[in-house]
Amino acid sequence: MKLHIAVLPGDGIGPEVTSQAVKVLKAIAMEFGHIFTFEYGLIGGAAIKKSGTALPEETLSICKKADTILFGAIGEPKYNFDPDAKVRPEQGLLKLRKELDLFANIRPVIAYEDLLNHSPLKNKCIKDTDIIIYRELSAGIYYGDKTLSEDGQSASDVCQYNRFEIERIAHLAFKAAQSRQRKLTLVDKANVLASSRLWRKVIMEMAPQYPNVTLDFYYIDNAAMQLILNPRQFDVILTENMFGDILSEEASVIVGSIGLLASASLGPKYAMFEPIHGAYSKATDKGIANPIASILSATMLLDHFGLLDEASLIRKAIKKSLKLHITTPDLNTKYDNISTSKVGDFIEDFINHPE
Amino acid sequence: MKLHIAVLPGDGIGPEVTSQAVKVLKAIAMEFGHIFTFEYGLIGGAAIKKSGTALPEETLSICKKADTILFGAIGEPKYNFDPDAKVRPEQGLLKLRKELDLFANIRPVIAYEDLLNHSPLKNKCIKDTDIIIYRELSAGIYYGDKTLSEDGQSASDVCQYNRFEIERIAHLAFKAAQSRQRKLTLVDKANVLASSRLWRKVIMEMAPQYPNVTLDFYYIDNAAMQLILNPRQFDVILTENMFGDILSEEASVIVGSIGLLASASLGPKYAMFEPIHGAYSKATDKGIANPIASILSATMLLDHFGLLDEASLIRKAIKKSLKLHITTPDLNTKYDNISTSKVGDFIEDFINHPE
Numbered sequence: 001m002k003l004h005i006a007v008l009p010g011d012g013i014g015p016e017v018t019s020q021a022v023k024v025l026k027a028i029a030m031e032f033g034h035i036f037t038f039e040y041g042l043i044g045g046a047a048i049k050k051s052g053t054a055l056p057e058e059t060l061s062i063c064k065k066a067d068t069i070l071f072g073a074i075g076e077p078k079y080n081f082d083p084d085a086k087v088r089p090e091q092g093l094l095k096l097r098k099e100l101d102l103f104a105n106i107r108p109v110i111a112y113e114d115l116l117n118h119s120p121l122k123n124k125c126i127k128d129t130d131i132i133i134y135r136e137l138s139a140g141i142y143y144g145d146k147t148l149s150e151d152g153q154s155a156s157d158v159c160q161y162n163r164f165e166i167e168r169i170a171h172l173a174f175k176a177a178q179s180r181q182r183k184l185t186l187v188d189k190a191n192v193l194a195s196s197r198l199w200r201k202v203i204m205e206m207a208p209q210y211p212n213v214t215l216d217f218y219y220i221d222n223a224a225m226q227l228i229l230n231p232r233q234f235d236v237i238l239t240e241n242m243f244g245d246i247l248s249e250e251a252s253v254i255v256g257s258i259g260l261l262a263s264a265s266l267g268p269k270y271a272m273f274e275p276i277h278g279a280y281s282k283a284t285d286k287g288i289a290n291p292i293a294s295i296l297s298a299t300m301l302l303d304h305f306g307l308l309d310e311a312s313l314i315r316k317a318i319k320k321s322l323k324l325h326i327t328t329p330d331l332n333t334k335y336d337n338i339s340t341s342k343v344g345d346f347i348e349d350f351i352n353h354p355e
Numbered sequence: 356m357k358l359h360i361a362v363l364p365g366d367g368i369g370p371e372v373t374s375q376a377v378k379v380l381k382a383i384a385m386e387f388g389h390i391f392t393f394e395y396g397l398i399g400g401a402a403i404k405k406s407g408t409a410l411p412e413e414t415l416s417i418c419k420k421a422d423t424i425l426f427g428a429i430g431e432p433k434y435n436f437d438p439d440a441k442v443r444p445e446q447g448l449l450k451l452r453k454e455l456d457l458f459a460n461i462r463p464v465i466a467y468e469d470l471l472n473h474s475p476l477k478n479k480c481i482k483d484t485d486i487i488i489y490r491e492l493s494a495g496i497y498y499g500d501k502t503l504s505e506d507g508q509s510a511s512d513v514c515q516y517n518r519f520e521i522e523r524i525a526h527l528a529f530k531a532a533q534s535r536q537r538k539l540t541l542v543d544k545a546n547v548l549a550s551s552r553l554w555r556k557v558i559m560e561m562a563p564q565y566p567n568v569t570l571d572f573y574y575i576d577n578a579a580m581q582l583i584l585n586p587r588q589f590d591v592i593l594t595e596n597m598f599g600d601i602l603s604e605e606a607s608v609i610v611g612s613i614g615l616l617a618s619a620s621l622g623p624k625y626a627m628f629e630p631i632h633g634a635y636s637k638a639t640d641k642g643i644a645n646p647i648a649s650i651l652s653a654t655m656l657l658d659h660f661g662l663l664d665e666a667s668l669i670r671k672a673i674k675k676s677l678k679l680h681i682t683t684p685d686l687n688t689k690y691d692n693i694s695t696s697k698v699g700d701f702i703e704d705f706i707n708h709p710e
């Protein structure tokens with residue numbers, strides 16, 4: 001298969017982890033006889049530095065003409081402490097998602113047997129957890145109108161949803177549930193928010209189309225508790241943009257490290273794959289960033305194009321690396337000198353010479 | 356001391372747990388020679404049934420002429436599945452908070468030594484956790500304008516904050532930090548939300564007034580993860596209304612049961628004390644509801660009026676009940692027949708005959 005892949009490494013540890021994912025994709029292409037080509041674009045803080053904008057036109061056009069997109073991370077600490085900054089790295093990612101109409105962010109949360117001890121949760125509580133979170137990505141409060149009063153004394157954000165935005169991701173989530181344990185949990189705050197009540201109403205109206213899926217509902221505050229108390233109760237979680245952001249980052253504690261969580265962002269035309277960890281600037285260029293989330297993103301990319309054997313070979317390599325403690329320091333209790341690129345090298349080697 | 360206390364038992368398990376708290380307060384009054392009087396008011400689903408409104412005028416006036424308020428819980432499941440309901444139990448509580456200008460909700464999160472095994476978290480991760488959450492309670496998205504388009508296809512909620520609303524709770528939180536470990540963490544989403552940027556700006560401007568307090572900042576998604584990964588890093592958490600709702604319910608996993616978390620809601624004139632668990636209707640009238648959160652709310656009430664010895668005697672009784680497994684089934688691994696009122700009786704007895 002020929003795939004032209006736009007690569008947006010972004011900020012912080014984005015470039016170092018993304019380069020490991022690219023390395024792995026190249027090994028896969030070689031091993032399976034595919035032709036993968038890569039074209040790089042600037043985004044976020046790196047783009048602001050060069051062009052004054054977080055998403056240059058050129059980057060957008062690279063993405064639009066590619067078959068798919070591999071994304072790194074975004075964000076620079078200096079902007080966090082400047083509440084008045086006019087341009088922000090995060091705008092690049094938000095604008096990209098909007099421009100490409102990436103409305104569904106899909107995040108698997110799996111408790112790896114070899115990593116149970118890394119979780120702050122008791123093994124028996126998380127063992128066999130296998131959740132997939134469907135987070136709406138194109139609307140809600142992150143995109144709603146924002147105001148700051150002229151005197152700077154008051155500010156507001158609007159959370160807005162319409163039926164179409166809810167239905168299109170809900171169909172994906174219902175279908176995912178059908179192919180899994182047939183359980184869908186909607187997370188909202190319908191006892192207080194009008195937008196949440198619309199979510200609940202739309203989902204309840206859709207439910208009869210998926211009669212074999214058991215549907216239940218949690219408020220976000222309760223869900224944040226239940227996800228830790230009893231994660232195995234969940235199969236597919238469907239939720240709006242900000243609640244999905246919160247729950248999926250929280251869910252990383254089940255996996256043992258946020259450095260292991262990958263995601264796919266899908267739209268009607270484009271698909272983008274990215275780790276859920278952010279730029280984690282403190283770790284930049286130290287060789288300690290965990291590349292697994294980025295490599296797993298590449299795996300989701302391969303799945304998306306039906307390259308299932310290829311994806312499963314990478315997953316096998318990752319499991320092997322975990323078993324042998326070929327991991328970065330966030331996960332390593334045995335060796336303290338396994339760098340980001342060493343992990344990538346191991347996985348590359350495994351692909352070249354699988355046992 | 357004379358205290359006239361408005362009691363609003365509310366819905367679900369509210370009445371049964373509140374009656375245990377009242378029982379304990381009566382024992383305290385007897386033992387220490389105080390005069391506590393109690394006046395009951397309807398709120399929530401119970402009030403809707405009787406009067407068609409979730410907060411009758413009479414209840415409001417009972418609260419306003421009392422010295423303080425003891426609150427149970429609110430909510431009825433039948434409203435949750437009716438997205439079109441015009442009157443909702445929760446409106447009673449939201450309106451009460453607004454009418455009494457209760458702008459600060461304060462929630463202690465303490466890992467009890469005798470309950471470490473009840474948490475899904477590993478003992479070593481939670482041992483000695485002692486956090487207090489300051490949640491803004493009078494503004495934000497729960498109170499902002501709500502719209503539902505005429506065709507029912509689109510809905511919105513507004514999250515709004517002004518400087519005054521931020522400052523008044525922030526002063527309380529900074530002061531609390533000064534009397535504790537001198538660490539304050541603001542939780543926001545300043546990389547995306549305008550209202551969060553205002554929070555951050557105001558807090559940064561206030562910080563020089565509290566030079567001995569170390570201030571740091573987390574985004575809500577990261578905070579939801581950090582609270583589980585390493586709860587001991589937190590001392591005082593300050594945050595807006597909805598983020599506080601989410602984090603404090605999530606934090607209950609540290610304590611081992613949501614049935615143990617109490618809260619105080621303070622305003623310039625009034626103070627109300629309530630468990631953070633909701634109506635939990637499934638458990639209503641089964642004698643299995645944990646009354647400790649409600650009894651701890653009464654303890655916070657006593658603290659508020661400077662009755663520190665009284666409060667500490669109740670806390671001693673609670674610890675003793677936990678040690679002896681005189682607890683409701685949510686916490687009990689030894690006996691399966693200790694009811695809500697049995698727990699209250701034990702604490703009452705302890706107050707009457709402390710060792």
Ligand SMILES: [Mg+2]
Pocket residue numbers: 245246249576577
């Ligand atoms: Mg996030």
Ligand SMILES: [Mg+2]
Pocket residue numbers: 221222600601604
């Ligand atoms: Mg709550």
